[in-house]
Amino acid sequence: MLKNKETDISSAEMTAYWRSLYPLLSGDTLSINLASVEGIQKAKIFEEKFKYPLVGRKVSVRAGFMLQKTMEILSTGLYDSCISLGSGFSMLTYILAEELNRNNDMPIQFIDLDLPEIIEERKRRVSRLIVDKKISAYVVSTIQNVEMDIERTHITDISFKDVFRRCKRPLFIVEGLIYFLTEDCVEWLMQQTTRYDLSAVIFDYWPETGVSESLCFRNAIRAMAGFMPENVKSFWSDEAIEKLSYLFKRAENLKIKNIENEMSEKNLDTPRFIDSNTFFPVQIFVGQRL
Numbered sequence: 001m002l003k004n005k006e007t008d009i010s011s012a013e014m015t016a017y018w019r020s021l022y023p024l025l026s027g028d029t030l031s032i033n034l035a036s037v038e039g040i041q042k043a044k045i046f047e048e049k050f051k052y053p054l055v056g057r058k059v060s061v062r063a064g065f066m067l068q069k070t071m072e073i074l075s076t077g078l079y080d081s082c083i084s085l086g087s088g089f090s091m092l093t094y095i096l097a098e099e100l101n102r103n104n105d106m107p108i109q110f111i112d113l114d115l116p117e118i119i120e121e122r123k124r125r126v127s128r129l130i131v132d133k134k135i136s137a138y139v140v141s142t143i144q145n146v147e148m149d150i151e152r153t154h155i156t157d158i159s160f161k162d163v164f165r166r167c168k169r170p171l172f173i174v175e176g177l178i179y180f181l182t183e184d185c186v187e188w189l190m191q192q193t194t195r196y197d198l199s200a201v202i203f204d205y206w207p208e209t210g211v212s213e214s215l216c217f218r219n220a221i222r223a224m225a226g227f228m229p230e231n232v233k234s235f236w237s238d239e240a241i242e243k244l245s246y247l248f249k250r251a252e253n254l255k256i257k258n259i260e261n262e263m264s265e266k267n268l269d270t271p272r273f274i275d276s277n278t279f280f281p282v283q284i285f286v287g288q289r290l
């Protein structure tokens, strides 16, 4: 799989490349090593075909924000686990485990979860990085891999508490995934993440208004079907986000434009997310049930 047909290259391949395109923003120089030559080629075709040269910057900014926010939340010492849903070929959990579990008497359990075929391929590619001495075999051995189709788990209604039995106070990362899930599944997923006395969730989403706000987004959404094996299935309304916010003691709803502008200024770089017609106006939600 993931080898010959252009459409078989999943979004995970392209995202792995884009994550490491601006390492100063993402803090991630590793994920690109998990992208195949075909995956990188396809990412470049995507940029041209959908006239979206800023997509790499968007993914790097998102990855950097996820890393920074996750670090901040996990550093409180309140959480026992961090579960990356739809982890693809992202090395986020590895970067976190290396940093946070180094001298930690109560190590955090890190879990990567994705479709069975992606997890299998992920394991193969991660093993190659160990052989090439780019990463530590020990850190990798502390990260659990879970093969799961979230849509199917939703239909059979198996609870997350049963899937992740040892995780009592989890932080869920849902990066680059939610729009590929059906609305029913997304609703179920949110219920699952809030069934704990203490839990947190971070996810990026496409707001309903995105299509009217951005020409680039409008054109891409119209033309994207068939380019990747995944199809876009869900958008979020302001009301749905507001309703979700009530389930958390602390909730943040941030615009990628503001995150990019702030990060760029910190790095003495020029902000590029100025005209919303040139990027996807993605938003990121952070909820903590402290």
Ligand SMILES: C[S@@+](CC[C@H](N)C(=O)[O-])C[C@H]1O[C@@H](n2cnc3c(N)ncnc32)[C@H](O)[C@@H]1O
Binding pocket: 010, 011, 012, 015, 016, 019, 085, 086, 087, 088, 089, 090, 113, 114, 115, 118, 148, 149, 150, 151, 152, 174, 175, 176, 177, 180, 230
């Ligand atoms: C755009 S990639 C993002 C990967 C990673 N989170 C990142 O940011 O680099 C989306 C990922 O979601 C996974 N995915 C899509 N549908 C899924 C499902 N029903 N169950 C589990 N994973 C799914 C894909 O296989 C893919 O790895």
